[in-house]
Amino acid sequence: MPGKNQKENITLGDGFILLGLVTEPFLQKFLFVLFGTTYIITIAGNVVIIIVTRLDIRLKSPMYFFLVNLALIEMLYTTSIIPNTLKNLIDEEKYISYAGCFIQMFTYIAMGGSECTLLSTMAYDRYVAICHPLLYTTIMSQSLCFYMTLACWTIGFLNSLIHTVLTSMLPFCHQRLLNHYFCEVPPLLKISCKDTYINELVVFFIGGFVIVGSLALTLISYIFVIAEVLKIPGLSGKWKTFSTCSSHLTVVSIFFGTVIFTYLRPTTHSSIDHDHVISLVYGVVTPLINPIIYTFRNKEFQRAFRMILQTRHCLFDHIKPNSKTEI
Template sequence: MGFPLGASVTSLRTWSDKNLTRIEEFILLGLVTAPLSQMVLFVIFSAIYALTITGNFMIITIIKQESHLHKPMYFFLANLSFLEICYTSTITPNSLINLLKESKTISFVGCFTQMFFFVALGSSECVLLTVMAYDRYIAICQPLFYSTRMNPSLCVQLLCISWVVGLLNSLVHTVYTAMLPFCKDHLIRHFFCDIPPLLKLSCRDTYSNELVSTFVGGSVVITGLMLTFVSYINILRVVLRIRSEKGRQKAFSTCGSHLIVVTIFFGTIIVTYMLPGSDSYNEQKKMLSVMYGVMTPLINPVIYSFRNSDFQKAINKRISQRRLR
């Protein structure tokens, strides 16, 4: 082990209630334990986090400053970038600190606070990606009604819905999980506080919690995925009717970036949270959580920057302006 468990155990504060020992602190075991591996991971995570913040902040800034990008599509993209910054910031900074610390403890309140915001932001992203698919559906399938249907008022309402759904979904999971008695041990076999590893620490049957996770959380993911699928089926039907090759390419380019992001995000979420598996398979799921928790917020701005022609023009314009100064 890369840290003294004995010292951490002796410093663990507990209290007794009805012959049960309730844990007030947890220890995050992380991804690796060897000191050298931790340092390598620290450098990699630090670079990814810095690039993630820079890339997403750049998207927000360019969309705000370029008037021709003041459209519903880019309004949602700017909010997605803001959400990604918050999303990765709930786990990455604390993970970086733990990679340098001997004692990797996190308080009971701190653990569930982290879990609440991580689940809330992840759920909000599911809904927001679905909203972005609906935006592409209206733009391509009903272009004559786009400006009236996707008006600023509706865009703000859809954005608020994504946040409200995310917060309510997370509140249910957080409260229901926090009510469990955690008396098996205090070692979270993960690098952040998440629902599955916390359920394994309870000394009570967690079947009802798993049902809540499946039906409440699963309904957000599956509903979002199905609505996105329906939107793209209709988009595909319209695009295939376009006779011009250039017209088809333009239509596909406007939603290709979003489709890649949806595939990566929803794919990793479903495999991690909705598929059962053995302990060895659960270790692979832990690595997948790095993908959607750390890597995806970096991948999103890269995909949108390189695959969106309007955004590329805006970036080139900014670079040219800087050179002329």
């Protein structure tokens, strides 16, 4: 818990005290190492996805175009949360300014909403590829992919703008002690001095429309995919076709499950410990496992990655200076 001086400062100031995940010094150091390592791996993995996809001409299909956007979203998403969390794990005050709090909130909600809609777009892409393979290149044209991706980003930003503005207009009390490790809507509503019924309705209906709507489109796409897969003769043929969608289904299940549990329920029914664990899953774990799922289970991507490494190695061997200097 913060000391007396911290309470006085935060009452008179314009920021929040983030109480964080743990108070024991040893656990704070452990989480600092764990989160720091996770952040490095997450950024590195998503950067590799972007670089490999852009360098290999064979990875120019719509699926990889969407994957590049997902990688960019994940990097921004995790960057909005983890760096400040790392600072607070080693900083005794654990302070975040009022502006910093709502910039953080806007960023992660925008990225979360964009990811929801992008995952449904990727499900539609798999539906077209499996159910209409001969028309795939015609339907999933470059212009359509661009506008679909633009729509995903736009929906995410507009959804975030609504929640951020409405939450920032609330008055806050209780010395502005935020029982969380980053600025999120549910814990901010709990410390407001004003009735938050309208805010909860907006979160439930507008946020729910983005989340549930995206999930519904994803499920509809996969219902058609499963129906098409069942028509394929032979078990091996069914498994080979459906395995191309299994990585996407894994990401969808984890991401939508945790987000729905967090946002589509009343704040009065939430548990602090449960909220911390759930937010760790969609805020830290999901951005970490996405590159792993999409790359280690994708033979085409693995082949492109190995070829790029071999090309760079050969190039390095050619430009390496001779061991003997000519006179």
